[in-house]
Amino acid sequence: MTDLKELRGKIDDIDRKIVELFQERMEIVSGVAKYKKEKGLPVLNSIREGELIEKNINYLKNKELTPYLKEFYIKLMDLSKDYQRLQIDKAKEGINVCFQGTTGSYSQEALFEYFGSDATSYPVKEFEDVFKKLKDDNISYGVLPIENSSTGAINEVYDLLRKYGLYIVGNMTLKINHNLMAIEGAKLEDIKTVYSHPQAFKQCSEFLKDKGLELIGYHNTAVSAELVSEKKDKTMAAIGSKKAAEVNNLKIIKNNINNDDSNYTRFIIIGKTLETSDINDAISIVFSSPNKVGALYDSLGIFKKNNLNMIRIESRPVVGKPWEYFFYIDFEGDINNEHVKEAIDYIQNNSSYFKFLGNYKK
Numbered sequence: 217m218t219d220l221k222e223l224r225g226k227i228d229d230i231d232r233k234i235v236e237l238f239q240e241r242m243e244i245v246s247g248v249a250k251y252k253k254e255k256g257l258p259v260l261n262s263i264r265e266g267e268l269i270e271k272n273i274n275y276l277k278n279k280e281l282t283p284y285l286k287e288f289y290i291k292l293m294d295l296s297k298d299y300q301r302l303q304i305d306k307a308k309e310g311i312n313v314c315f316q317g318t319t320g321s322y323s324q325e326a327l328f329e330y331f332g333s334d335a336t337s338y339p340v341k342e343f344e345d346v347f348k349k350l351k352d353d354n355i356s357y358g359v360l361p362i363e364n365s366s367t368g369a370i371n372e373v374y375d376l377l378r379k380y381g382l383y384i385v386g387n388m389t390l391k392i393n394h395n396l397m398a399i400e401g402a403k404l405e406d407i408k409t410v411y412s413h414p415q416a417f418k419q420c421s422e423f424l425k426d427k428g429l430e431l432i433g434y435h436n437t438a439v440s441a442e443l444v445s446e447k448k449d450k451t452m453a454a455i456g457s458k459k460a461a462e463v464n465n466l467k468i469i470k471n472n473i474n475n476d477d478s479n480y481t482r483f484i485i486i487g488k489t490l491e492t493s494d495i496n497d498a499i500s501i502v503f504s505s506p507n508k509v510g511a512l513y514d515s516l517g518i519f520k521k522n523n524l525n526m527i528r529i530e531s532r533p534v535v536g537k538p539w540e541y542f543f544y545i546d547f548e549g550d551i552n553n554e555h556v557k558e559a560i561d562y563i564q565n566n567s568s569y570f571k572f573l574g575n576y577k578k
């Protein structure tokens with residue numbers, strides 16, 4: 217009779233190999249989880265599981281073991297999916313993102329939409345603070361408004377993108393509904409002063425006109441709501457999101473006061489490194505053309521020559537050089553595409569200033 221000790225010794229040797237292979241398999245599974253997270257794919261893929269079980273059963277020499285091997289794979293893949301879910305959750309928890317404003321601001325709303333509500337959000341006072349804060353090791357990304365569908369570009373953010381060596385890694389459009397809010401008991405007739413971001417005043421100009429209200433520009437819509445809540449003054453109101461009213465215990469006196477119901481703000485996500493991925497389909501660059509005949513025409517012509525669709529163009533003045541401009545171009549493409557490379561090379565070689573701002577998903 218075979219010695220039990222000897223058999224167990226053999227099992228121990230096999231188990232060591234199994235542990236090694238199990239670990240190796242789980243490491244690869246973790247890579248699959250990362251890919252699925254990026255592409256927004258579900259963890260479970262029943263078709264792949266079915267094929268995998270069938271294929272591995274075919275490798276079996278002892279067919280009596282078929283139901284056992286099947287069960288083994290079902291359990292193994294359940295563990296694999298548990299591990300993938302854990303990796304995905306951990307990746308979300310670990311993300312610290314900075315935004316300008318305070319709790320309840322539109323930027324924070326965009327942040328949670330983009331990163332999920334498990335992300336940790338850090339408020340800062342000024343747009344520039346978002347860029348500065350990214351120097352901290354524990355902050356991975358920043359969220360900033362870049363343009364509004366009714367009032368146009370947020371110039372300060374465009375200028376800051378040139379100043380700091382950071383990259384646009386994502387993009388998020390949010391529908392903006394502005395509300396007039398004040399403390400409990402206040403009525404529209406009581407309001408004398410309204411606090412909000414100047415952009416919000418512009419977006420609600422129709423509602424605000426001819427009401428004799430004093431408009432006081434403030435850092436941010438949600439900070440304005442916070443102020444009105446603190447002062448407990450019936451003559452003060454703020455313009456901001458429903459969320460800002462909620463978190464500051466304010467009552468909405470009038471909702472949806474924006475001039476245009478289709479009022480959207482586009483936010484950008486900035487990061488420390490250029491993030492490339494095969495799902496990225498938009499590119500942002502900034503350059504300045506020499507002040508001579510046809511220079512800008514030639515630069516823009518290169519997009520047509522390479523069949524690249526320009527989505528947006530903005531210009532900002534070059535401070536200290538009157539009537540010279542920085543041109544910000546967004547166009548469709550992936551940095552690894554040859555036509556994109558050709559267009560970028562051309563612009564880079566024919567501009568007095570050039571900066572690559574990022575490749576991200578449109």
Ligand SMILES: C=C(O[C@@H]1C=C(C(=O)O)C=C[C@H]1O)C(=O)O
Binds near residue numbers: 265292
């Ligand atoms: C690893 C994957 O995710 C899940 C787990 C599988 C596995 O552990 O082999 C197979 C299919 C999916 O349900 C995958 O999709 O390949």
